[in-house]
Amino acid sequence: MCPAGSSRWCPTPEQVMILEEMYRSGVKTPNATQIQQITSHLSFYGKIEGKNVFYWFQNHKARERQKLRRKLTKQLQLQQQQLFHHYFDSLPSPPFQHLSYYNSPPPPQQVGVHDAAAAAKQGINYTWKLDVSERMDVDKSMMKMYGGDLLMMVDLSTPSLSSPCFFTTATATTGPPPLKTLELFPVTASNLKEECNKNNNG
Amino acid sequence: MCPAGSSRWCPTPEQVMILEEMYRSGVKTPNATQIQQITSHLSFYGKIEGKNVFYWFQNHKARERQKLRRKLTKQLQLQQQQLFHHYFDSLPSPPFQHLSYYNSPPPPQQVGVHDAAAAAKQGINYTWKLDVSERMDVDKSMMKMYGGDLLMMVDLSTPSLSSPCFFTTATATTGPPPLKTLELFPVTASNLKEECNKNNNG
DNA sequence: GCAAATTAATGATTTATTCAAG
DNA sequence: CTTGAATAAATCATTAATTTGC
Numbered sequence: 001m002c003p004a005g006s007s008r009w010c011p012t013p014e015q016v017m018i019l020e021e022m023y024r025s026g027v028k029t030p031n032a033t034q035i036q037q038i039t040s041h042l043s044f045y046g047k048i049e050g051k052n053v054f055y056w057f058q059n060h061k062a063r064e065r066q067k068l069r070r071k072l073t074k075q076l077q078l079q080q081q082q083l084f085h086h087y088f089d090s091l092p093s094p095p096f097q098h099l100s101y102y103n104s105p106p107p108p109q110q111v112g113v114h115d116a117a118a119a120a121k122q123g124i125n126y127t128w129k130l131d132v133s134e135r136m137d138v139d140k141s142m143m144k145m146y147g148g149d150l151l152m153m154v155d156l157s158t159p160s161l162s163s164p165c166f167f168t169t170a171t172a173t174t175g176p177p178p179l180k181t182l183e184l185f186p187v188t189a190s191n192l193k194e195e196c197n198k199n200n201n202g
Numbered sequence: 203m204c205p206a207g208s209s210r211w212c213p214t215p216e217q218v219m220i221l222e223e224m225y226r227s228g229v230k231t232p233n234a235t236q237i238q239q240i241t242s243h244l245s246f247y248g249k250i251e252g253k254n255v256f257y258w259f260q261n262h263k264a265r266e267r268q269k270l271r272r273k274l275t276k277q278l279q280l281q282q283q284q285l286f287h288h289y290f291d292s293l294p295s296p297p298f299q300h301l302s303y304y305n306s307p308p309p310p311q312q313v314g315v316h317d318a319a320a321a322a323k324q325g326i327n328y329t330w331k332l333d334v335s336e337r338m339d340v341d342k343s344m345m346k347m348y349g350g351d352l353l354m355m356v357d358l359s360t361p362s363l364s365s366p367c368f369f370t371t372a373t374a375t376t377g378p379p380p381l382k383t384l385e386l387f388p389v390t391a392s393n394l395k396e397e398c399n400k401n402n403n404g
Numbered sequence: 405g406c407a408a409a410t411t412a413a414t415g416a417t418t419t420a421t422t423c424a425a426g
Numbered sequence: 427c428t429t430g431a432a433t434a435a436a437t438c439a440t441t442a443a444t445t446t447g448c
Binding site for chain 4: 209260268
C-alpha cells in the first residue's frame with residue numbers, strides 16, 4: 001500500500017488494470033489529449049495526475065522492450081539446447097521411436113541461481129534422485145500428448161546448466177536407484193524466488 | 203481417495219502441499235529437468251508421473267490468474283456502477299461539451315493489433331467522456347512534463363484530426379447528454395467471455 | 405445416516421495466440 | 427508470409443464435495 005504522505009503516485013489495481021488493457025489495445029505513446037482523457041477517467045479510482053499517466057506509459061513501454069530483449073537473449077541461449085535436441089531426434093534407433101517435447105526452460109526470473117555457491121549461500125539444498133527408467137514412462141505419455149512430435153527430456157543430461165536452482169544427485173547407472181535421497185526433499189524454497197530475481201537482475 | 207482403476211492422477215495431500223509450496227516459492231513453469239526432479243521426488247508420496255506435474259503447474263498457474271482476474275473484474279464493475287452515479291450526481295448544469303473517445307486502431311508505428319478484424323475480435327470499444335473544462339489543467343502539467351516541448355500540446359485543438367477515432371458526441375440541445383454511453387465503459391473481451399462462460403455454467 | 409443427485413474442483417486435452425526465424 | 431516453438435486460454439472429463447429426499 002501507499003504511505004499516507006507519499007511523494008509518489010500509487011496506482012490502484014483498477015488503474016493498473018485499465019492502463020494495461022489500454023496498452024495491450026495499442027495505446028503505447030498517448031499524446032497530451034489522450035493522457036488527459038485517461039487521467040480524468042482514472043481519477044475516479046484514486047488520486048492521479050497527468051504526469052503519472054505519462055510516466056506510466058513511458059516506463060511500461062520501456063520495460064516491455066526490456067522484457068523482449070531479455071527473451072531474445074534467452075532464445076539465443078536456447079539455440080544450443082535445440083540443436084542438442086535435433087541431434088537426438090535424428091538418432092537412428094533410440095529405445096523409443098519418438099521422444100516427446102513438452103516444455104521450455106523457465107523464464108529468467110525463475111532460474112536465477114547461477115552456481116552452487118549462490119545456492120548454498122541461501123541454504124537451498126534440493127537433492128533429488130532421477131530414475132532413468134521413469135524417463136521412458138514420461139516419454140511415452142508425452143508422446144501421446146503431442147502426437148509423436150519431437151522430443152525434449154534430453155536436457156536431463158545437463159540439469160545443472162538448464163536448471164541451476166536444482167541439484168541432481170548423480171545416480172549410478174548400475175542397479176536400481178536407491179531411494180533414500182528422497183528424504184532430502186526440498187525443505188523450503190522460501191527465498192528462492194527473491195534470490196533468483198536478484199541474481200538474474202545482476 | 204482415488205478409485206482403484208482411476209483414469210487420472212489423484213495427488214496425495216503431501217504432493218499437493220509440496221507443489222503449492224514450490225509454486226509460492228516461484229516455480230511457475232518448470233522445465234523438463236525440473237519436472238523430472240519434482241516427479242522423482244513426489245513419487246515418494248505416491249504414484250505420479252511427469253505429465254501430472256506438468257499439467258498441475260499449467261492448471262494451477264492458469265487458475266490463479268483466473269481467480270485474480272475475476273476478483274479485479276468484480277471490483278471494477280462494482281466501482282463502475284458507483285461511477286455511474288457519481289458521474290451524474292456531479293453533473294453541472296448542462297450543456298457542457300463532452301467528447302467520447304474510442305480507443306483507436308492506433309497509428310501504425312504503435313500498433314499492437316494488426317487489423318480491424320483483430321481489434322474487433324478483442325472487443326476494443328472504450329467509450330469515455332471528456333469534460334473540456336478539465337483540459338486546461340492538463341496543459342499545465344504537460345508543459346512541466348515536457349519541459350517546454352509544446353508540440354505535444356497543440357493537437358488538443360484538433361482531436362478529431364490527429365486521432366481519427368475520436369468522436370464528438372453532439373450534446374442534445376434539448377436536455378442532458380445521453381446517459382447510456384457510460385454503460386460502454388471499458389470491458390475487455392476476455393472478461394466478457396469469462397463472465398458469459400460463468401453465467402452459462404452456473 | 406446414506407445414497408442418488410447435483411455442484412464444484414481439478415486433472416487432462418485441444419485450440420488459439422504470440423513471437424521471432426527462415 | 428509462412429512456419430516452428432512455446433504458452434496461455436478454453437474446453438472436456440472425472441473425481442470430490444455437497445445437497446437433498448428418504
